Amino acid sequence: MSDLRETGLQHETQLLRLATAGSVDDGKSTLVGRLLYDTKSVLADQIDAVTRASVDRGLDTPDLSLLVDGLRAEREQGITIDVAYRYFATPKRSFVLADTPGHVQYTRNTVSGASTAQLVVLLVDARKGVISQTRKHAAVLALLGVPKLVLAVNKIDLVEDPATVFAQICEEFNTLTRSLGWAPGDVQEIPVSALHGDNVATRSENTPYYSGPTLIEHLESVPVDADVHGRHEVGLRMAVQYVIRPRTADHPDYRGYAGQIAAGSVRPGDEIAVLPSGIRTTVERIDTADGELDVAHAGRSVTLILSDDIDISRGDVISSPVDAPEPISDFEATVCWLAEKPLRPGARLLLKHGARTTQAIVGSLEERFDEQNLTSDPHPETLELNEIARISIRVAEPIAADDYKINRRSGSFLLVDPAGGNTLAAGLVGDGLADIELGNRVPA
Template sequence: MTTTTPDLTAAPARHDLLRLATAGSVDDGKSTLVGRLLYDTKSVLTDQLDAVERVSRERGLDATDLALLTDGLRAEREQGITIDVAYRYFSTATRSYVLADTPGHVQYTRNMVTGASTAELALILIDARHGVVEQTRRHLAVTGLLGVRHVAVAVNKMDLVDWSQERFDEIVAEFRRHATRFGITDVVAVPVSALFGDNVVDRSDRAPWYAGPTLLEHLEAVPVGEDPAAQPLRLPVQFVIRPQSGEHRDYRGYAGRITSGVVRPGDDVVVLPSGRTTRVAGIDRARSDGSLEELAVAFAPQSVTLRLEDDIDLSRGDVIAAADDTGLLTRSLAGTVAVLSERPVRQRDRVLLRVGTRTVRALVDDVVDQLDIETMEHRAAPDGLSLNAIGRVRIRLAEDVPVDDYRRLRRTGAFLLIDEADGSTLAAGMADAPDRAVGEGI
């Protein structure tokens, strides 16, 4: 096996992948903006563009409707709205992008939760004529709750307000006030016209008062990724590798994706929830030909296999963590959930809770309250939380589970509530700093 040793002490190389999620109210022009990004970055295949131009002519439009590049479902095109999350991919000379285009309707807030769950930047559209509306506040709430670090605001349709600087400044000031309430401080606003391409990829001369970057320039420059060395080690085990025959029949490895931190052979680690401590004997990564490459160091988000010095009873769902992180276990947690199912989440519901690769039985001990997006206040939710609602819950677990504070580590602080009966997802949750007191199970 070949040993590879990356230099983690060198200056960090520029990350070449940005995951972003778009959000906007109905008719804000979000699909047109995404289409403009794809078109102006030359990320559209010829046959795709031909099809869009043909449909545009059939609709009697004078110009190509770039929104059709993202509205892929027939039902969406017929209604002229976006109702599902569409993932798009494009790239420039310096960075690649995974873009989750989420719907604007209030009743599809759950789709934004899905699209933004892995995003590092939220691109929120505002119609310059209407300004900040209720759905804008809802998008900000979801963005803040999901811990998305960067927000870009595209104030669209500036051509319909005569490129008024006063109107732009008024919208941005109000947006920043609401963003601050959700702990969002990194906000960059750009005045654009997605229909004509002003300030999307190419700079416009119709807003001489604007000296900031175009939207694409900002996407190219925004810092992404975390420094693995600054985070504690977390590796949720997905699979235990134990060949039954051949030359590697004595091999025992624990495979998974490192969600945070750095690990090296010789590092002391703890296996949770058992609490057993051991040492890393080796780190392997599979090559495309099936052979193994031995690594001198591994870090998030690499998928690797760890070999441990001691023979420990370890299975899928366990977490390998830094040796000093023995206080992660909890049998109860509080957190914020966004309901994704037609079935409400109610007090005393028996559910399954999934965090990382581990699934345990759980009980919804209390529905604490629901966030009122209009007033930004928390109010009682006596009938539980219905579809698209955002609220706080307390949950009891059947066994000890390692959980992080979502604000600290998104991957191991996020959880799902699952219907015991049919396995459907009821809600996506973000854990508060967990209550480490181990109480009675359910």
């Protein structure tokens, strides 16, 4: 598993990155526990511990949510408040799953967990249907460019007319996802009972109205892009995290540039451009802890040895010269505000893009997105917790960023509190609202 997570070579056929999202008490922890249990990804002693804890609670069957709610405070409250990464596998694929909380105040955790996901399982309670938090999560996932969705209609066994309820929820959800920019083939609806395992790993006889795949079958077969970090094929992108100069007797002249490849691939002999300076050179060698490589793909951590001794610092971006992004200092972006203190025009913050951190000033708040009504509010005075808006930003040092629609990794950034270092917003370069059908959109 560790090799797959690091190399990034086999995402399309063997590794799927997914996340869960949903409202409180929709059953996310139980579903994740069911996935781990049914794929035999937990040890026998863990199952025994869960069984004992369930008996102590007076339950007749094991509470599988305890497999993932590891913190005692969470268990006592019956909620999940952190983002936990789980690993499981089937004979066809390996999976990295980000289990995110459902409380509205933890939208930042949903953003974090879904930011690198190729697919998100969005749960709704069959008894409640599509609610405001469902719409908020769907809007955030659309802005993050998550390519595939699964609508898991959970607790389907608790409604009187499950076939009708399932059809109504799917119709409402499909109307929403079409407005948010997903094509019909990007969304799969599945009626499930995470508690009893219906349509999770095995097909259920209790849902004769449903003829589609189980959740596991869909996760095993859903097509995923080779470049999981973008919607388009782009050339090499690698932010320089460290400049390595050991200055040892064995390597007196060694100078390497270390980082993780965010997009594309690189081979010895490839021409590259260093941004923001624009200087060009060629790759002489690709070093790793396991030795030299003939080629490195997106997701791989490498050290590049270049042919020329040029000035490169932490935060610079090594890029393919063919489609290298133009460094930007003034730009528009879409942000999800994650702080209690509201954002106002003129705020002076830090912007973190890749390995570069620079001072930034927020210009105007262009429009605020209302995800409940799919409308926009032009030029709001403030941006409150969990609100989404298109804003203008000026940075002290130019950043080599792609439009987020072109590449998720190189088009994303964070806004940070310069005093405390807390993350204040997750940002996407460009107009993330452009693909959403807004009823009263003000032309940009």
